[in-house]
Amino acid sequence: MDYEALYQQKLTTADEAVKVVKSGDWVDYGWCTGTACALDKALAGRMSELEDINLRGGILMWQPAIFQIPDVEKKITWNSWHMGGVERKACTAGFGFYNALRYSELPRYYRENVKHVNVAMFQVAPMDSHGYFSFGPNASHLKAVCDVSDVVIVEVNKNMPRCLGGFEEAVHISEVDMVVEGENPPIAELGAGGAPTDVDRAVAKLIVEEIPNGACLQLGIGGMPNTVGSMIAESDLKDLGVHTEMYVDAFVDIAMAGKINGLSKGIDRGKQVYAFGAGTKKLYDYIDNNPECYAAPVSYTNDARTIAQIDNFISINNAVDIDLFGQVNAETAGTKQISGAGGQLDFVLGAYLSKGGKSFICCSSTFKQKDGSIASRIRPTLADGSVVTDARPNVHWFVTEYGKVCLKGLSSWQRAEALISVAHPDFREQLIQDAEKMHIWKRSNKR
Incomplete structure (x- = not known):
């Protein structure tokens, strides 16, 4: 298989990729530093023509563009696997909610209970010579998300570390529907806080x-x-x-x-x-x-x-x-x-x-x-x-x-x-x- 040729066939723009999202869809935004970025901005730009979009994700490291659209609480619902400061504000604003689950159960929960996601979109490291996109430091449950999604869109970020592992730490080009080359922002940093007390x-x-x-x-x-x-x-x-x-x-x-x-x-x-x-x-x-x-x-x-x-x-x-x-x-x-x-x-x-x-x-x-x-x-x-x-x-x-x-x-x-x-x-x-x-x-x- 010519992985580079397959990559080029699936390569598209963020604006084109998000056209697959329909009103009423469940969209998975990835996890932590792998949260969609260019795709998020593109989807936010489409929201005037969409309604009732349910999003899943967790540990947001920045405020997504989709949180900043007019009448956000009427357009989207954010369903979080783990809360941070950004998500707490979404809860206060009335469009964010917490999903209670033991974290260890999350991959099985997607495969056996969710079973179906309309669209998954998230950042990955560049494809390697064997056709794999590393999830970066976000293996977590993302392979399970890919397994149950109708459409998988990866957003390539050259700054995403390539994280090695044993299993379910990457997704293959053959399992991806669309590839978007993102804006390559620096990977969001999480500070260690102030000096110890x-x-x-x-x-x-x-x-x-x-x-x-x-x-x-x-x-x-x-x-x-x-x-x-x-x-x-x-x-x-x-x-x-x-x-x-x-x-x-x-x-x-x-x-x-x-x-x-x-x-x-x-x-x-x-x-x-x-x-x-x-x-x-x-x-x-x-x-x-x-x-x-x-x-x-x-x-x-x-x-x-x-x-x-x-x-x-x-x-x-x-x-x-x-x-x-x-x-x-x-x-x-x-x-x-x-x-x-x-x-x-x-x-x-x-x-x-x-x-x-x-x-x-x-x-x-x-x-x-x-x-x-x-x-x-x-x-x-x-x-x-x-x-x-x-x-x-x-x-x-x-x-x-x-x-x-x-x-x-x-x-x-x-x-x-x-x-x-x-x-x-x-x-x-x-x-x-x-x-x-x-x-x-x-x-x-x-x-």
Whole structure:
């Protein structure tokens, strides 16, 4: 097969490609840094003649042009697999909604439940000599999307890193209906945030103490996981592995410090495995054509059965708050969706199944409210409308700047006592009184 000839046959413009979209269609926009760009602008330009367009995507790194059309809430509905700042604004505006699903289930969900997408469009790396377009750092679930789409349109971006992997990290020219050569914008960067706070450093220190040589790491996104990564890079730890949902800058720092070789992993030895990645240019340059980095579908990376095969698995994730029963909310502020379920529960379950594995949920003990007052992240019960991301039987370790506690299997009074022991001292007495009212405090408990 002459792949270059096939490429030229399917090559078209963004304006021509989006003519395939019809009113009432379901259109998949890709994922994270692979979200459609030139095609998005072209589709936005067509919206005056279209109605009722349903879009799927997630972790938007910029505001799509289609969000900026007149009367947007009357024209489109954005259905997000995971929320970011751009998508939160869409929810507030009335045209954005969250799709609740464990992230590991997404490829199967497309193949068995969605079954049919009208049009899929997303950015890819340039075609290689074998006819494959790499999804870049977005393997995630995109092959499943392609498998169930009537029309697949790829938007080639020369700046997209070519991410190597074992399976479902690319789509072949024979499976693509149209090719658009985009404007080659730089890949959107996700900053690491500000400098770590004293709280971040205190929490990170408590977690790093629990990591043995030869451990395999999963880091979530946020200040605390990033700080843990920085401390690991500066530590004496060695022979570490990576098996994660999201590849972040911290892994590059740890690898460049010579801490990662992956040789202690029971599977995928020597490989840093991830479902998707986002960060600075440093990250994109590192994963580009790097045979040590292994892009794979999220149904593999996040499957608890996969994680369980890796000894000493260490999972580190953030939380919004936790109640005295041990229920963790990591995705909402009351009824307001601020992120998503993602893969946190997948890794909480998988890490515990790993021999020697531990999952850590971490957060600061307090936060500042809109009126400037300070509130505890450890609450008697979760706020009205808050979502339980991790049910209480599944939570393993919980960490604040005041300490770390293992909650697995504790009775309700033991759990309440443990959580109060790592709460901010200013809130402990009130939490004890709340626990007493809920009959989860014993006279013999420590005050």
